[in-house]
Amino acid sequence: ASTPTTGQIKTLDKAGVLHRTKIVDKGKRLRKKHWSASWTVLEGGVLTFFKDSKNSAAGGLRQPSKFSTPEFTVDLKGASLAWAPKDKSSKKNVLELRTRDGSEYLIQHDSEAIISTWHTAITQGIQEMSAD
Ligand code: I3S
Numbered sequence: 001a002s003t004p005t006t007g008q009i010k011t012l013d014k015a016g017v018l019h020r021t022k023i024v025d026k027g028k029r030l031r032k033k034h035w036s037a038s039w040t041v042l043e044g045g046v047l048t049f050f051k052d053s054k055n056s057a058a059g060g061l062r063q064p065s066k067f068s069t070p071e072f073t074v075d076l077k078g079a080s081l082a083w084a085p086k087d088k089s090s091k092k093n094v095l096e097l098r099t100r101d102g103s104e105y106l107i108q109h110d111s112e113a114i115i116s117t118w119h120t121a122i123t124q125g126i127q128e129m130s131a132d
Contacts, residue, residue, distance in 0.1 A: 012041070012042075012043050013042040013043060013044075013121050013124070013125060014041070014042040014117070014118065014121045015039070015040065015041045015042070015043075016039075016040060016114070016118075017037055017038065017039055017040065018037070018038065018040045018049075018107055018108065018109055018118065019035050019036070019037055019038075019091075019107070019108040019109065020035070020036065020038055020040065020049055020072075020105055020106065020107045020108070021033050021034055021035045021036070021105065021106050022072060022103065022104070022105050023088075023104050023105070023106060024102065024103055024104035025103050026101050026102050026103055027102040027103075033106075035106075035108075038050050038051065038071065039068065040107075042118075042121055042122060042125055045075070045076045045077060045125050045128055045129040046073060046074065046075055046076065047073075047074040047076060047097075047122065047125070048070045048072070048073050048074070049070065049071050049072040049073075049074075049105075050068045050069065050070055050071060051068060051069055051070070051071045072105070074097065074099055074103075074105065075099065075100065075129070076122065076125045076126045076128075076129045077100060077126075077129035077130060078099070078100030078129075078130060079097060079098060079099045079100060079126050079129075080097075080098045080126065081095060081096070081097050081098075081119065081122050081123055081126060082095070082096050083095060083096070083119075084096040084106055088106060089106055089108070091108050092108075092110070092112075093108055093109055093110065093111070093112050093115040094106050094107070094108045095107040095108070095115065095118065095119060095122070097122065
């Protein structure tokens with residue numbers, strides 16, 4: 001829902017636990033790929049990966065404590081999302097998110113149904129952010 005008085009639209013689109021790894025940082029390919037399970041929130045055109053925490057790993061879809069700190073915050077404006085090519089990972093159901101600043105993340109979930117809902121939601125987020 002939009003909030004015309006503030007002009008700032010901030011709706012929680014989606015949240016859950018995903019596997020993710022950053023493979024390129026602003027054009028620079030990272031030497032080591034490090035996958036971790038993290039609480040992930042899509043809200044207002046921004047995708048936030050929280051730090052790997054016992055809360056997010058054990059608590060499933062339960063929201064971790066408010067003290068959990070974001071590790072990566074991805075502005076979806078100008079970003080692009082695609083299914084990762086096989087050479088990027090041996091895992092199944094891997095999405096590749098490229099940001100406007102030239103960073104690259106891989107996002108994965110063993111459930112094809114769950115990763116598909118993230119694919120749809122992030123694609124919508126990108127479209128909304130790039131509309132204006
Ligand atoms: O692209 P890579 O180097 O094959 O990525 C794998 C490594 O990050 C590996 O860690 P070690 O180098 O410590 O073994 C991970 O355990 C693997 O999961 C990575 O490959 P996949 O295909 O799962 O993304």
